[in-house]
Amino acid sequence: MFTRILIANRGEIAVRIIRAAREMGIETVAVYSVADRDSMHVRLADRSVCIGPAPSSQSYLNIAAIIAAAEVANVDAIHPGYGFLAENAHFAEVCRSCKIEFIGPSVEAMGLLGDKVSCKQIALKNKVPTFPGSKGKITDEETAVKVAREVGYPVIVKASAGGGGRGMRVAHNDIALRSGLKQATQEAEAAFGDGSVYIEKFLEHARHVEVQVIGDQHGNVVHLYERDCTMQRRHQKLIEEAPCPVLRRDDREALCRSAVRLCKAAGYYSAGTVEFLLDPRDNRCYLLEVNTRVQVEHPVTELITGVDIVKTQIRVAAGEKLGFKQSDIRPNGHAIECRINAEDPDRNFAPQPGLLERYTAAGGPGVRVDSHCYAGYRVPPNYDSMIGKLIVHSDTRENAIARMQRALGEFEVAPIKTTIPLHQRLLSNAKFVRGDVDIHFVERLLSGAAS
Ligand code: MV4
Numbered sequence: 001m002f003t004r005i006l007i008a009n010r011g012e013i014a015v016r017i018i019r020a021a022r023e024m025g026i027e028t029v030a031v032y033s034v035a036d037r038d039s040m041h042v043r044l045a046d047r048s049v050c051i052g053p054a055p056s057s058q059s060y061l062n063i064a065a066i067i068a069a070a071e072v073a074n075v076d077a078i079h080p081g082y083g084f085l086a087e088n089a090h091f092a093e094v095c096r097s098c099k100i101e102f103i104g105p106s107v108e109a110m111g112l113l114g115d116k117v118s119c120k121q122i123a124l125k126n127k128v129p130t131f132p133g134s135k136g137k138i139t140d141e142e143t144a145v146k147v148a149r150e151v152g153y154p155v156i157v158k159a160s161a162g163g164g165g166r167g168m169r170v171a172h173n174d175i176a177l178r179s180g181l182k183q184a185t186q187e188a189e190a191a192f193g194d195g196s197v198y199i200e201k202f203l204e205h206a207r208h209v210e211v212q213v214i215g216d217q218h219g220n221v222v223h224l225y226e227r228d229c230t231m232q233r234r235h236q237k238l239i240e241e242a243p244c245p246v247l248r249r250d251d252r253e254a255l256c257r258s259a260v261r262l263c264k265a266a267g268y269y270s271a272g273t274v275e276f277l278l279d280p281r282d283n284r285c286y287l288l289e290v291n292t293r294v295q296v297e298h299p300v301t302e303l304i305t306g307v308d309i310v311k312t313q314i315r316v317a318a319g320e321k322l323g324f325k326q327s328d329i330r331p332n333g334h335a336i337e338c339r340i341n342a343e344d345p346d347r348n349f350a351p352q353p354g355l356l357e358r359y360t361a362a363g364g365p366g367v368r369v370d371s372h373c374y375a376g377y378r379v380p381p382n383y384d385s386m387i388g389k390l391i392v393h394s395d396t397r398e399n400a401i402a403r404m405q406r407a408l409g410e411f412e413v414a415p416i417k418t419t420i421p422l423h424q425r426l427l428s429n430a431k432f433v434r435g436d437v438d439i440h441f442v443e444r445l446l447s448g449a450a451s
Contacts (some may be wrong), residue, residue: 009081014041033059077101133200159188211259240297353381362407
């Protein structure tokens with residue numbers, strides 16, 4: 001096992017990783033920007049190294065500074081968390097060449113699954129359900145129009161290197177498709193340095209369902225069932241839950257097994273998430289993309305399966321075998337997570353950096369809070385606005401919703417505005433309670449439209 005690891009991240013996920021390492025008897029090295037001097041991850045780590053100024057481009061994305069800190073502190077491995085360098089295959093390669101273990105998948109698997117066209121091709125070969133569409137990249141307008149007419153409008157043009165909604169265009173006819181193809185290509189070239197795009201049938205009303213997988217370096221891959229992340233706004237998830245409230249047992253098993261086939265075919269190890277859209281009309285699922293990292297919402301899966309995903313990532317990075325088989329994974333009860341962001345929902349979710357004069361987390365039975373915040377902490381303006389995650393577990397979905405409402409009522413953050421009141425409203429919405437929502441639900445509700 002590793003003696004010492006460096007955490008190349010900040011905020012709640014850095015705290016989460018430090019906690020896992022400490023329980024495993026592994027020393028921790030935090031890195032921080034000058035804006036994060038007073039952050040909890042700096043306090044909790046055994047040692048910390050300042051890696052640069054506030055902008056993440058000069059600190060948490062600064063590969064040279066992070067590797068220098070890792071060399072100076074003599075660590076065995078680096079955990080990248082999520083965001084920042086977590087899905088950067090070049091960073092993983094630099095770690096490898098410096099003989100520092102990257103706590104994540106291999107460079108090769110990141111390349112194969114990070115590129116959405118190559119991911120979809122592996123999926124097609126392995127009977128993982130995908131949307132009908134182009135066989136691979138689309139380069140000319142005529143092929144695009146031919147494919148769109150075959151699968152039927154509306155279609156969506158997506159960047160192969162994209163993710164999280166960047167570089168996408170929906171088209172309802174030939175003319176819109178021709179211009180969407182140009183726009184998506186240019187946007188992808190500018191954003192990712194790779195203008196490759198592909199086309200698929202566009203699904204209007206969908207739920208977002210994703211399967212958690214975890215594998216070791218000996219070829220074992222196991223799934224930890226699925227999460228439902230339908231409650232989102234502008235590609236930012238707000239509420240995540242496990243299991244998905246609308247999936248029946250046979251469909252769930254088939255979906256989760258397909259995610260395992262995809263990851264096995266790519267030689268995947270560590271934690272990963274296979275994202276799907278679910279068509280509520282027939283409950284069929286279609287592959288979207290694979291996230292080759294630990295995700296923000298991993299705690300809901302931990303609560304229903306009892307598997308510590310971060311500890312497992314560390315163990316498999318050190319070469320250990322998974323300590324469990326698929327048949328050992330028995331999902332139990334229902335878990336819900338609310339992301340608590342320092343944002344004002346009444347002002348178009350404007351970020352609310354500043355002093356947390358008061359901060360009292362919820363607690364009690366079945367409640368978990370993953371946060372780096374404390375009373376007196378100043379939320380810096382330089383990074384994402386998530387100040388913590390409130391996660392609850394109970395026997396049924398109904399009881400988990402009641403428990404989350406109770407916990408949200410206990411949580412006190414002042415004077416800065418947060419998404420807590422919005423969560424209280426969403427959780428008491430009859431359609432959410434009934435499970436009758438799609439990925440546009442929150443935006444529709446906030447726009448005032450009858451939903
Ligand atoms: C789609 C889609 C409908 N049909 N693909 C958005 C982010 C990226 N991961 C894929 N996305 C979508 N792909 C087809 N064929 C709708 C979306 C989409 C979406 C997906 C998941 C969660 C929220 C979303 C919000 C808008 C659009």
